[in-house]
Amino acid sequence: MNVAELVAIDVHTHAEVSRDGHGSLSPELFGASKEYFKGHARPTIPEMAAYYRERGMAAVVFTVDAEHATGHPRIANEEVAESCAEHADTLIPFASVDPWKGRAGVREARRLVEEYGVRGFKFHPALQDFSPNDPMAYPLYEVIEELGAIALFHTGQTGIGAGVPGGGGIRLKHADPMLVDDVAVDFPELRIILAHPSFPWQDEALAVATHKPYVYIDLSGWSPKYFPPQLVRYANTLLKEKVLFGSDYPVITPDRWLADFDELEIKPEVRPMILKDNAAHLLGLKP
Template structure:
């Protein structure tokens, strides 16, 4: 069992290297993100990031988010960078979400390498705006089956996306691709696949709740939102029917773990509910896939 008070199923890198290849790699590109998250993009070293996680008593799943846009050499370098970090800081590095372009055979081979060789928990993250389209499209089939064979989860983003928010055209991203119907479809099509819905699913929260209640192979992690802004029906269900289906997610460095914990406590949840959200549900999930 973990000794951490938090298991964070979705955050990003606080290091400059961790943002390589993203739409926010340059100072000019970061202005939209700065306005949305009120974060000034001050990067830290790898050791300082690990120290921050130790201070907050958290183990973290880290996501590069934009490696699917890179050529295979750059993708492999980013993954090796992540794996080196996990090897040096195993007490705070739970694992990594791997984002690839499944229409490129070299990317698919790289996912296979990561699933076989990556330290800690390695899972596939799916963005509907990749060339393969939404996760129910045939382009994702081989990768989803690889995750089933490896008994590793798939992270599917739902709800309002911060990427492109506040920009003209939203960086070309259509929010329809973030509808939770795609979680429902792949969970039904692949009953042996563990699917984690990433983010609060607003404006489709009712649909996401129904899917999580209907499919035993679906979980929800709620990164990117302060719990004070959760839709009311989500707040109610966290302490009731969804109590065992919710995983904590932060979205560090945009949102800090210490502030989020305080905000969760402000909502008046019982201590045993918070225990489940902060780490109990994650420990059960990890044990079920052989990570703990």
């Protein structure tokens, strides 16, 4: 990967369909997400690689393992990692391990980093039905910290389950970033990304990222024109080295996100930091 030639690094994209057509969500939950985001395609990982390569960008790719809470089989982490390795000029593999899998999940996480080159792990506490500060998940964080990988947590409201009776069983309380603050205390060397503007907990996310040196914020899931003003203010100042470009592709395309970001009042010297430099530093990508 030629980092110097990249226009941007998108730290938040989803592998929503496997090579055999299996979806990452159940039909009910995918239908709700599709309705919430006004429809979107489900590209394969090779199609994602072609999309980002054409735009001179790199992308972090992951799926979500929520088998315990949803009963829906995940897309295999090995498939995601192998597909990213086939397109290593533009794709960076993350994985997802359901914390409910206990010791088996810990062993899997270690193997994925050591044998498949996975760089981080995606957690979606609301969808996976666990609190980030539940000690049940701590052995998994421990191995992620030990291996120098990144833990990326969904925070704030989610489009998954929106409009389904009972929200499809998804409890939004698990997505409060203050719960991740406990993780940052108990695992002080763990690199953490708080994904999304954390509605309705935006101020909490800013507080955690300001207070904890290894907690970052990605800007995925929202068009920049809807960012809360305090998020823009902190991105321009106190958190200018800790805010990361993320789109949430394919539900939001980087084309749309970047077009709206161009209209945002971001300082010229901060713009490249958000779009590429901060992520390159966090991911350990060398020029």
